Amino acid sequence: MRIDSDRRIRDFAEKPTDPELIARFKLPQEWYAALGIVGDSELYLASMGIYVFNRDVIQKVLAGNEPDFGRDIIPHAIKEYKVYAYIFQGYWEDIGTIKTFFEANLDAASELPRFNFFDMTAPIFTRARFLPCSKVNGATLDHALISEGCIINRATLIHCVIGLRSIIEEGAVLRRVVLMGIDYYETEESKKICESKGIPKLGIGRNTRIEETIIDKNVRIGDNVVITPHGKPANFDHELYYIRDGIVVIPRGATIPHGTVI
DSSP, X not given: OEEOTTOBEEEOOSSXXXXXXXXXXXXXXXXXXXXXXXXXXXXXXXXXXXXXXXXXXXXXXXXXXXXXIIIXXXXXXXXXXXXBOOOOOSOOOOOOSHHHHHHHHHHTTSSSOSSOXXXXXXXXXXXXXXXXXXXXXXXXXXXXXXXXXXXXXXXXXXXXXXXXXXXEOTTOEEEEEEEEEOSSOOOHHHHHHHHHTTOOOSEEOTTOEEEEEEEOSSOEEOTTOEEOOTTSXXXXXXXXXXXXXXXXXXXXXXXXXXXXXX
């Protein structure tokens, strides 16, 4: 977007590719000091996708328009209304691809993440879930975020984000894994039925090795499974999994049988 000295948006283009058009959007360096920008590199203003409207205005701009803000709403609004930009210089990440989603989540588990969830001047409040505390039974954890209600049994987790109610069995090794968790606890009856049919329980089985992987919710991964993108195409489709940008994706509700090698 292009703004004037009052920060009013004067021009807006979604994902421009024309070099001449892009050059027109370059932020004037003489404005850097007033905007609190340090350095002299070429900069451009990009929409974060966060918008605040007066109620009557948004009703008017939505009427008769396609509901895509970047392509339709904002370009239309700046012609008829006073639309201003807030110049935000804190942490923000576009997670529009598998790779950026993966890396942004794993960064939260790093020692000094780019976004500080523990900043007491700007606390983060999550929705209360009333789950038990997570239980770790002799596991090795290195740079890992563990959500509520998990049970981790003598596994090794290195640079991982572990979602709600996740069950990880003994001997499992997870390296750079985003595990989305489980929506419910499996009953003992369900576990016995699955065991009789050779179906893995919900969670991660014994002696399973997983790396560079996003695992969606309610997944059953069996014992002695290997999941890794190494040696495979950067993008690939399979009935059990997908690979995008060199990252394995296990879809929601999938079952990976015992002994599977991916």
